[in-house]
Amino acid sequence: MTRVPLNFYLRNDVVEISRDLLGKVLCSNEYGRITKAIITETEAYAGINDKASHAYGGRRTARTAPMYRQGGTAYVYLCYGIHHLFNVVGGDVDVPLAILIRAGRPIEGIDIMRQRRGITGTGRMSLGGPGVLSQALSITTELTGVSLLEDRIWIEDHQISVKSQDVSVGPRIGIDYAGDDANRPYRFNIAAEHAQHPSDHGS
Secondary structure, eight states: OEEOOHHHHOOSOHHHHHHHHTTOEEEEEETTEEEEEEEEEEEEEOGGGOTTSTTGGGOOOTTTGGGGSOSSBEEEEEETTTEEEEEEEESSTTOOEEEEEEEEEEEESHHHHHHHHTOOSSSOOOEESHHHHHHHTTOOGGGTTOBTTSSSEEEEEOOOOOOGGGEEEEOOSSOGGGGGGGGSOOEEEEOGGGOOOGGGGTO
16 A cells, blocks of 8 residues: 555646545544545535635635645535534645545544444444544544645555446535536545455455
8 A cells, every 4th residue: 555645636637636536545643543444435626616615716714725735735624513524635736626525434443433433333334424534533623734645644545446337426415505516527436335445355
């Protein structure tokens, strides 16, 4: 496994980055407690020309400032005052592209994730929904603006093969306010059973 390199994030095609993040592994390190999850759902936000983006029209606030940094930066914001939502910033400096990570499949530190989620038992744990994913990996707004090339939060490439026929593409969720832009096919999803880690096959 290797960390995703900087040039992966610096592309200016946010839809391509969003699709390519499927099957990559989101990792966090909270005081030495490592947790990892395969990314299974993403949503692309295309910056100043996308009415669904926090940066639409060039809007720039203290909250959205990380979106204008170099690709490979974490952008975490609070939704409804409760849910911490994690986004990957793409593109060059001052090109505010972002990809919301909506869901994942836990593969490391699962007991830690259960504890954070208040889940008992040993059945399969779902990380469906961006707020749930962030809670399980202890991702909060404290991490907004942090580089994904450092050791607090990062993304790894585990050589997980994502086949085109296993990828569902559709409109983003909960952005009716965006008018016609709400119908852009910018949401990408793979079912958990298609997010097969090499270790699942004993390799």
